[in-house]
Amino acid sequence: MESRKEDARRMVSVTINGEMRQGLAEPRTLLAYFIRETLGLTGTHVGCDTTSCGACTVLFDGEPVKSCTVLAVQADQHQIDTVEGLETDNVLHPLQQAFWDNHGLQCGFCTPGMLMTSVALLQKNPHPTESEIRHGISGNLCRCTGYVNIVKAITDASHKMQKEPAEV
Amino acid sequence: MFPSAFEYYAPKTLDEVYGLLAQYGDEAKILAGGQSLLPMMKLRLAAPSVLIDIGSLGQLSSATETAEGLSMGALMRHKTIETSHWPHYPLLRETAPWIADPLVRNRGTIGGSLAHADPAADWGAALLALGASVQIESRDRIRHMALEEFFVDLYTTALEPQEVLTRIVIPVPATAATFARYLKLERKVGDFAVVGVAITVSLAIDGTVAQAGIGMAAMSGVPFAAHQTESLLVGRQLTPALIKEVSESASQEGDPESDRRGSAEYKRSMARVFVERGLSQILQQWESTQSA
Ligand SMILES: Cc1cc2nc3c(=O)[nH]c(=O)nc-3n(C[C@H](O)[C@H](O)[C@H](O)COP(=O)(O)OP(=O)(O)OC[C@H]3O[C@@H](n4cnc5c(N)ncnc54)[C@H](O)[C@@H]3O)c2cc1C
Ligand code: FES
C-alpha cells in the first residue's frame, strides 16, 4: 500500500520532557500515538479519540492541547511535556501528590490529562478560584470522581506550591 | 483512529502556499488549528490527499489596531483572542470563552472557524454583529468581502480552491460607549450552540443607540445577522420597553431548524430570551457608568 511506503514517513524531532527524541512518523500519525507507540511513553492516554475527553492532553510549547487532534509532524521541532516529566528524582510533583492526598482519582484514566491541564493552569494562575479551576478543566472529562476531589486537589496543590514553589 | 494517507507540506511563505494550491487544486486542504478538519479526517468525513499546514505563517498570527478598526490575522487562536484586550471591541473577549473548551481554544483559529462555516459557530455570530469583513488572497489578487457574503451556505463559503483567508477586519465602533454580550445555550459544557446570540451596542452620550449589531448562531443555515432587529434599535433610547419590543422581533428573524439540539420553536424562544437578557444587562451597565 502506498501509505506503507518507507518514504511516506519522515523524521520528527521533539524535545519531550526536556529530552531530545526523534522517530519516524507518517503524516497521518497523530501525536498521541507517536508519543505512546514510537517514543514509548504510555502515560498519555487515548480515551475517546474524537477530541472530546482530554485524556490525551499534553503540553505543546507549554500550552495544553488534545494530542489525538494534532499531527506528529506538526510537533516537529517543538517542545512537548507529558505526565512522565512531572516527577523529579522520584519525588512527585505537588499536583500529583495533591491528587493522591485528596483522592483526586479513582480509575486514573483521566488523570494524566487532568494533571497536564492543571500544571498549565497553575502556571498561568497560581491562585485560581474554584470557578476558575472548574472552567480550566472543562475540556477534561472524568467518569469516576464527580470532579469534587479533583478541584480539591488542584486547590490544595496551589496552596502548597505557593509555600514551596516547584519547578516544571 | 487515523485519517486516510495524505502528503503534508508546511510552507513558510504565502507564495509557497499559492504554489501548492496551484499544483494540487481541490485535492489539497489548508490546515490551520486542525480542530475541525482533523476530527473530520479521522472520521473519514474528509479525505484530502494533500494537507497544507499554514501554521508557520507568522504574519497571520497577530492583530493590528488603527483608527479605522482592528485587523486580525486568520491564524489567531481562540485563546489568544480570549486573553487579548481591545477595549473598543468588547464582544471578542465576551465570545471567545464560549468556544469549545480550553484545550480546543489553544489550537483552533478564528480563520479556521470562519472558513469551516458551521452555522452554529460562535465567531460567525459575533463577527457578523461586529460588521466584519474578510480579506482573501490568492496569487493573482486580494479581495475584500463583507462576512455576510462570505458565508454562502451550510459549511460553504465564497473561498475558491486557490484562495486563502488571510485577515478579518472589524470597523471601529460608532462611539466609545460600546457594550457587548455573548449569550449561548449549550447542552453540555464545550458543545456547539443550541442557540447563540451576539450583541454589540454603541450608545451616544444621551443614551440613544448609535449603532447596533446582533448576530445569531444556529438560528439559520448560515451564521445570521438580525438586521431587522438592529434597525429597530438604532436612533432610539435604550429602555426596557424598547428591549421588549426588539426581543420579540429577534425571535421572528432567522430560520432555525428542529434538530437533536432543540426544536425550532425552542430556539426562537431562546433567541428572544437572550436578546432581552443581553440588552437589559447592557442597559444596566450603561446606567452604572452614568451614575458613577
Ligand atoms: C470538541 C470540539 C468542540 C467545539 N466547539 C465549538 C464551539 O462551541 N463553537 C465553535 O464556534 N466552534 C467549536 N469547535 C470548532 C473549533 O472552533 C475549531 O477551532 C474551528 O471550527 C476551526 O478552526 P481551526 O483553526 O481548528 O481550523 P481547521 O480545522 O484547521 O480548518 C477548518 C476548515 O477551514 C479551512 N481553513 C482553515 N484556515 C483557513 C484559511 N486561513 N484559509 C482558507 N481555508 C482555511 C480548512 O481547510 C478546513 O476546511 C469545536 C471543536 C471541537 C473539536
Ligand atoms: S483521546 Fe483525545 S480528546 Fe479524547
Ligand code: FES
Ligand atoms: S478517575 Fe476514572 S475517569 Fe477520572
